[in-house]
Amino acid sequence: MNNFVRMLKKKFWIAIGLMIVCSIALGAEKYFTVDTKTYFSKDAFAQCLARLDATDERIMLEPRGFFVTTPMEYYRFINGAGKKFEFDKFNANWDELTELEQVFWLSSHLYVERYEYNMYILSARVEAAVPHDYEYAKANMTRLLDEYVAFAKEECVRAGVGTLVEIERAELMPKPIKLSLRAIVFKYMAVGAMLGLVAGLLVIFGLSMRKSTNG
Numbered sequence: 001m002n003n004f005v006r007m008l009k010k011k012f013w014i015a016i017g018l019m020i021v022c023s024i025a026l027g028a029e030k031y032f033t034v035d036t037k038t039y040f041s042k043d044a045f046a047q048c049l050a051r052l053d054a055t056d057e058r059i060m061l062e063p064r065g066f067f068v069t070t071p072m073e074y075y076r077f078i079n080g081a082g083k084k085f086e087f088d089k090f091n092a093n094w095d096e097l098t099e100l101e102q103v104f105w106l107s108s109h110l111y112v113e114r115y116e117y118n119m120y121i122l123s124a125r126v127e128a129a130v131p132h133d134y135e136y137a138k139a140n141m142t143r144l145l146d147e148y149v150a151f152a153k154e155e156c157v158r159a160g161v162g163t164l165v166e167i168e169r170a171e172l173m174p175k176p177i178k179l180s181l182r183a184i185v186f187k188y189m190a191v192g193a194m195l196g197l198v199a200g201l202l203v204i205f206g207l208s209m210r211k212s213t214n215g
Contacts, residue, residue: 011207015200019193026192027185038134041177044126046145047170050152052118054162059118066112066120067159068152074103074110081147082106085140092131110148120164122149134176142171 052061067073078087087102088094090109097105109125124145126137153164 006208011204014203015197018200018203019196022192022196022199023189024192026195027189030188031185037131038176038178039132040126040128040134040137040174042128042174044128044137044141044174045170045172046124046142047172048122048145048149049115049167049170050120050122050149051165051167052120052156052162053165054118055160056162059161061118061120061161062114066114068148068155069107069112071100071103071107073155074106075099077110077148077151078102078106081151084147085144086136089133089136089140090126090144092133110144112152119167122152124148128174138173142169 052059061067068077091105094102094105109127111123111125113121113123115121122145124141126132126141149164149166156162156164
């Protein structure tokens with residue numbers, strides 16, 4: 001331990017140097033790569049409350065058993081009505097996803113929840129935390145829900161379970177937020193400085209251990 005303290009006093013410039021280098025490097029990387037477009041400040045929703053007028057009064061579909069929420073149905077939707085939309089505007093990483101990953105992403109952003117007996121809420125959601133095109137998402141989220149509701153209606157009829165009847169609509173559109181490039185750069189410069197400090201201390205500790213071993 002005494003060796004480390006002595007080495008720290010003699011070689012503290014190493015830690016300072018690494019702090020400066022890592023801080024500048026990480027800050028510069030974010031300056032040139034961070035997207036400062038406008039985004040939703042919180043998750044945005046478009047929702048539809050609907051009733052299933054079942055062909056048999058014993059029919060009640062749980063959300064998990066609601067067939068329009070199965071992977072096969074999402075696949076059909078993506079390759080049918082979904083072709084009207086640019087999903088990379090709802091999720092900038094869309095084109096990097098495999099076809100199966102796209103289906104599972106859709107299942108958490110376009111989905112059905114049971115409200116009460118044979119009453120369902122169909123929702124479209126845009127995540128604030130995922131890069132998206134704010135203007136496109138705002139203009140097309142309700143249209144995406146419209147297509148999904150229409151798709152669900154057709155599938156209910158096709159499956160012979162009954163008719164899905166819309167009751168009311170609701171939208172939750174949070175205020176937009178524009179990320180500050182300056183704030184992001186300074187944040188990552190601070191992170192870089194901390195990483196540089198830790199790396200510097202590890203280097204100094206390694207030097208003290210080597211000196212101790214060599215006597």
